[in-house]
Amino acid sequence: MLELKVYNTLARKKEIFAPIKAGQVGMYSCGPTVYKPAHIGNLRAYVFMDELRRIFEYSGYKVKSVMNITDVGHLVSDGDDGDDKMSKSARETGKDPLEIAAEITDRFMADIDSLNIKRPTVCPKATDNIPEMIAVVQALLDNGYAYETADGIYFSVEKFAGYGKLSGVKLEDQRHGARVEVNSFKRHPIDFALWKKAAPNHLQQWDSPWGRGFPGWHIECTAMSRKYLGETFDIHTGGVDHIPIHHENEIAQAECWLGHKAVNYWMHNEFMLIDGGKMSKSLNNVYTVADVVAKGYTPMELRYLYLNVQYRQKLNFTWAAMDAAKSAYNKLCGLLLAHKNGVVKTDKAALDEYRRKFEEAITDDLNVPLALGVLWTMLKLPKSADVYNLALDFDKIFALDFDKVKEEEKPQIVIPEDVKAMAELRLAARRAKNWAESDRLRDVIAYMGYAIKDTADGYELTLK
C-alpha cells in the first residue's frame, strides 16, 4: 500500500491520506446535470476523478466511487427562484424531461468511455432518490436548522457556525442581491432552498409533507452520498466553482443533519480555459468531445492534453495545444511500439528506479505531468520489451491505451492508374539518377493530389 498525499481544500494544504477503513476509499464526485451535452471543460472534472481513483487502486486500495446524475432540480440563473434547467430544456425541445435526461446521460457515458474514464461504481439518479432527500429536509426542519416559507423549505445559514469554512468567505462580506434579486421570503439573503414548492404547471414535481414540489439543488448530493458511502466518507471531489456555494451548503446540510463531520477530504479541480478565458456560448468556444474529434483529433490525444497539466492548475485549451498533444501522443506511441519489439534486456535496478520515480510523482497529489516526464525519459533507454512492460503498468494510471499500440495500418487508399503510372515513371527516373525528371514528376504527382515518399525498396503514395 503506497502512501498518498492529497491537497485538502478544507485545510488548504497537502495532507497524508488516512482512510476511514483500512485499505478502502469511498469517494463522491459531483456529476453532470443532464440537460445538455458535456463540454471538454466539464469533462476535466471526470478525468480528475478517474485519475484519483486509478491512483488509489494502483496504490492498493479498494475504491468505491459514487457519482450522481442530476436529472432534476438545478435552478437556472436566478438564485432560488424561477425555472430549472431540465424544465427549460424540455420546453425548448418539446421533449419530456426524463427523455432528455436519458439521452444526455447516454451521451455522457459514451464521452467518458471514449476518454477511458472508468465508470464510477455507482451512478445514482436524483429522481430515484427523492424520498431520501425529503427525509433529510424533514430532519433539518425537525432539528431547527430549516424553516418553511410560502414557496419552500430553506436552510438557515446563520444557525451553522461553520458556514464559510471551506471557501473562506464571510457571510457579511458578500454583496447580496448585486446581480440577483433577493428572494423576499428568505430570512437571510444566502439561505438556500432545500425544497421548492411547485406551481401546478411545473414539469417535475413530487409529493412531500409540504405539498407538491421538487428538491433544492444541494440536497441530492447530501442524500445520495450518505446513502451509498455512509455518514462520514473519505473524499468528495468537484470543480473549484463548487467551493463557495454548493460544497459550503453541502457541508452545512450534512453536518447539521448528522451532527458531525461528514467528509474528510475535499478535493477540487481547477477550470479549463479556452484561449486564456472562460468558455461561453456567446464566444462560441464551448467544445464537446465530438467537436474535438470532428477536427481530426482522437479522444486519447485529448486525454493526453488533460494529463499534461496537474489538476489544481488551470488548463488553457487552445488548438495549438491540441496539436502539440497530438504530436506528442503519436510520438509516444511510436516509441512504445519500438520498445515492444525491442530485444535489449534492461537492468532491473534501472527499471525499479523509474518505477520509484513514477510512484513518487503520482502519489504526490496526483502529479501526473511529472509522471509523464518520467515515462518520456525512460523511453530514451535502448529499445527493450522490459521498458514496454513497465510502461504498460504506468498506463494503469495514464489510461492512454498503451496496450493497443501496434504497427500503423496503412490506410488502404485506391490509387488511380494515372498516378501509379507517374510514380512508376518517377521510380525509373530515380533509378537512372535523373533527379531533375524525378523532382518534376513528384510535382506532377502532388498536383494530382498525392504525396510520394521514397522508401528503401520503392515508394509510398498517400493522399495529400
Add this chain to the structure above:
RNA sequence: GGCACCAUAGCCAAGUGGUAAGGCAGAGCUCUGCAAAAGCUUCACCCCCAGUCCGAAUCUGGGUGGUGCCUCCA
C-alpha cells in the same frame, strides 16, 4: 467591495530552500541525390522591488499582471 487561484523558454508544463524534469515548435548534425521519416545534439537563471538565509524560481513583505468565484456552472 469580498474570496480564491496563478505568474517558469516562442508555446504547454514540472520543480516549493541547495544551484531549472518532460513535451510541442525551432536550430544544427547524421542518414538519404533532394524531400520525407528516423536518430543524435542544442535551446531559460524562473514578472518587478525589498527582505530572511551560507544559499531562493522556491520563504516573508510590498507592487504589477492574469484568471475565476461571490447567480446555475467542472
